[in-house]
Amino acid sequence: MSDAMNRAARYRAQRDAGEDAADSPAGEPPMVLNARNKADFVETAIQVAIRRGEFDDLPGAGKPIEGLGTTHDPDWWIRRKIESENLSGLGPPALMLRVEDRGLDADLDGLGREEDVREVVEDFNRRVIEARRQLLGGPPVVTRPRDVDAEVRAWRMRREAARAAAERETDAVEHPDAGQRRLRGWWLRGRRRPAE
Structure with a gap:
């Protein structure tokens, strides 16, 4: 100055x-x-x-702060550190359960049997309830237990959608010109054919 x-x-x-x-x-x-x-x-x-004008045109001016999200999370900095460092097994149970909750659907999609899905969701619910009962301090446990039957139904729907997409992809690889034939037929339907 x-x-x-x-x-x-x-x-x-x-x-x-x-x-x-x-x-x-x-x-x-x-x-x-x-x-x-x-x-x-x-x-x-x-x-x-x-x-x-020393504060004019600063980088990031008028833009939202990256990674804050739309909900208030008092432990955002711990969560971001755990994610950036790819840490597991560290930190309070509340944070570890949040991280696990975010990736639970992907973990369930990797399972092949309904019994395994039920077992994983029941184990998750048991750990959420245990963490809520502990009075060790730290951040509060805001992760909710999941409805086992609803998770199984969602797993089935995702599995059927993935199977249908795989079948469409396989069909497209096996019959690559099938779509072209249909397109060609549509194109010619409304036109008069030239006299031969």
């Missing part, structure tokens, strides 16, 4: 604090910053910088 701006900020802080600038000897700063007037000095310096 230049000397003129520094003096202006000190003058404003001194004026707001009720001190007299004439009491200061010439050649010395008109005041010493203390706890009472430091906030005024800083505020004046910020306002001067804003007027000069």
